[in-house]
Amino acid sequence: MSTPAAFAGLAALMGDPARAAMLQALLSGEALTAGELARAAGIGAPAASAHLARLAEGGLVLVHPQGRHRYHRLAGEEVAAAIEMLGGLATAVAPARRWPHGEEFRQARLCYDHLAGRLGVALHGALTGRGWIAPAPGGWQATGAGEAGLAALGVDLTAARRARRFACDCMDWSERRAHLAGGLGREIAACCLRRHWLRRLPPLREGDPLGRRRLALTPEGARQLDAALGVRLAA
Amino acid sequence: MSTPAAFAGLAALMGDPARAAMLQALLSGEALTAGELARAAGIGAPAASAHLARLAEGGLVLVHPQGRHRYHRLAGEEVAAAIEMLGGLATAVAPARRWPHGEEFRQARLCYDHLAGRLGVALHGALTGRGWIAPAPGGWQATGAGEAGLAALGVDLTAARRARRFACDCMDWSERRAHLAGGLGREIAACCLRRHWLRRLPPLREGDPLGRRRLALTPEGARQLDAALGVRLAA
DNA sequence: TGGTCGCTTCGGTCCGGGGCGAAGCGTCGC
DNA sequence: GCGACGCTTCGCCCCGGACCGAAGCGACCA
Numbered sequence: 001m002s003t004p005a006a007f008a009g010l011a012a013l014m015g016d017p018a019r020a021a022m023l024q025a026l027l028s029g030e031a032l033t034a035g036e037l038a039r040a041a042g043i044g045a046p047a048a049s050a051h052l053a054r055l056a057e058g059g060l061v062l063v064h065p066q067g068r069h070r071y072h073r074l075a076g077e078e079v080a081a082a083i084e085m086l087g088g089l090a091t092a093v094a095p096a097r098r099w100p101h102g103e104e105f106r107q108a109r110l111c112y113d114h115l116a117g118r119l120g121v122a123l124h125g126a127l128t129g130r131g132w133i134a135p136a137p138g139g140w141q142a143t144g145a146g147e148a149g150l151a152a153l154g155v156d157l158t159a160a161r162r163a164r165r166f167a168c169d170c171m172d173w174s175e176r177r178a179h180l181a182g183g184l185g186r187e188i189a190a191c192c193l194r195r196h197w198l199r200r201l202p203p204l205r206e207g208d209p210l211g212r213r214r215l216a217l218t219p220e221g222a223r224q225l226d227a228a229l230g231v232r233l234a235a
Numbered sequence: 236m237s238t239p240a241a242f243a244g245l246a247a248l249m250g251d252p253a254r255a256a257m258l259q260a261l262l263s264g265e266a267l268t269a270g271e272l273a274r275a276a277g278i279g280a281p282a283a284s285a286h287l288a289r290l291a292e293g294g295l296v297l298v299h300p301q302g303r304h305r306y307h308r309l310a311g312e313e314v315a316a317a318i319e320m321l322g323g324l325a326t327a328v329a330p331a332r333r334w335p336h337g338e339e340f341r342q343a344r345l346c347y348d349h350l351a352g353r354l355g356v357a358l359h360g361a362l363t364g365r366g367w368i369a370p371a372p373g374g375w376q377a378t379g380a381g382e383a384g385l386a387a388l389g390v391d392l393t394a395a396r397r398a399r400r401f402a403c404d405c406m407d408w409s410e411r412r413a414h415l416a417g418g419l420g421r422e423i424a425a426c427c428l429r430r431h432w433l434r435r436l437p438p439l440r441e442g443d444p445l446g447r448r449r450l451a452l453t454p455e456g457a458r459q460l461d462a463a464l465g466v467r468l469a470a
Numbered sequence: 471t472g473g474t475c476g477c478t479t480c481g482g483t484c485c486g487g488g489g490c491g492a493a494g495c496g497t498c499g500c
Numbered sequence: 501g502c503g504a505c506g507c508t509t510c511g512c513c514c515c516g517g518a519c520c521g522a523a524g525c526g527a528c529c530a
Contacts, residue, residue: 081406177372
């Protein structure tokens with residue numbers, strides 16, 4: 001099929017260390033400039049420009065020129081899901097001794113536009129366990145209880161439904177379990193940030209490709225999520 | 236983390252056309268000899284040997300020496316799932332005009348040890364829709380009705396439970412939806428083949444990397460799956 | 471309207487690694 | 501036990517592509 005060649009081309013696109021670092025940095029969901037991505041990848045501007053052109057031509061990133069900056073972001077949720085899953089396989093297959101980013105990174109982080117880490121999989125488990133979401137063709141749908149409960153939390157279900165997929169699974173890289181993606185995943189993350197239940201942490205090091213994804217649960221957030229959903233993360 | 240480097244290494248491993256063709260061929264779930272894989276990749280024996288050594292060292296394939304042959308198979312279900320998902324992204328991102336393997340390939344095929352294609356996603360939908368399986372931490376569990384129904388079909392649930400994961404989702408490459416993997420997915424596929432509800436089709440061309448995955452539903456299989464689960468594929 | 475800045479293009483270098491032929495080695499079959 | 505076979509190792513060539521410095525181009529600022 002077109003696939004052996006297309007597959008190899010896509011994998012090769014991800015298979016360069018510099019491009020991989022760029023994609024990892026873009027998993028924060030932000031749109032980053034070519035310069036920021038060059039710093040994240042640890043290469044010069046000309047090399048970064050060439051890499052970004054290839055990523056864009058390959059359909060993995062979208063370019064957004066704005067003044068003298070060129071902003072880049074991942075082309076979509078499926079791209080993010082594939083990167084996250086490949087990262088999971090990499091840690092599964094390689095020794096993967098320690099996590100330079102500490103436990104915080106496994107605890108809570110962004111995966112494109114939704115929540116990942118222990119918090120992400122705990123939320124997924126709580127939503128399914130309490131029957132707030134139920135299996136539907138191609139993903140999940142909200143039940144009656146779920147609509148009420150999510151609305152009470154402040155999740156914008158109307159916005160969530162506007163997404164191409166309302167709710168679907170995304171393989172969690174560190175936990176090797178599914179967390180929730182799709183419009184609902186995005187709106188839950190947005191709600192948690194808007195209500196200051198989660199806050200973004202600054203990168204540990206300047207130019208760290210993964211630093212932009214770091215999140216921390218606030219005391220208020222821990223309280224609210226426990227009360228509403230029984231989500232309780234081990235300290 | 237270890238990830239930018241490990242991630243890139245893993246992706247680069249998949250990013251060579253010859254290695255990609257080998258991995259695709261191994262998605263049939265069979266263990267293939269180095270020579271068969273060389274033919275599937277369209278390269279000579281020395282090159283194939285080097286590629287397979289790298290795939291094995293990277294943890295993607297396991298080697299099984301047997302006499303003067305060396306059999307290779309995918310290292311596990313997660314490897315298969317990642318390959319399948321990356322293939323899906325490749326078709327999503329590239330034009331992906333026509334399917335040289337025809338509609339049969341989208342209809343039913345093997346994905347490692349379980350069923351994929353329209354049949355695979357239809358089975359997934361039927362099992363969830365009828366409440367035979369229900370969400371559980373890390374995947375799915377069988378309900379009471381599911382245990383009875385599956386046993387009546389002839390699915391070996393005891394064997395299914397011996398797997399590391401009983402049932403989990405695997406992104407379907409052509410349908411862009413989840414189908415069922417894990418021990419249950421494997422046993423369902425085995426049951427369908429054992430009872431001649433499905434039969435393996437010969438490769439269209441000699442040395443076709445994807446040919447080994449082709450399946451066809453028999454009339455008896457269509458009847459049985461419709462009666463038991465309401466699974467009916469459009470002709 | 472210069473000057474600075476962000477990014478791209480061009481030119482050139484260099485290295486990794488993918489390919490093959492030939493040879494070596496262990497296994498199977500007559 | 502000898503040849504055939506499957507696979508690996510070795511030696512070699514060669515090409516793609518990753519990188520940088522320098523230059524070019526457009527956008528913002530004073």
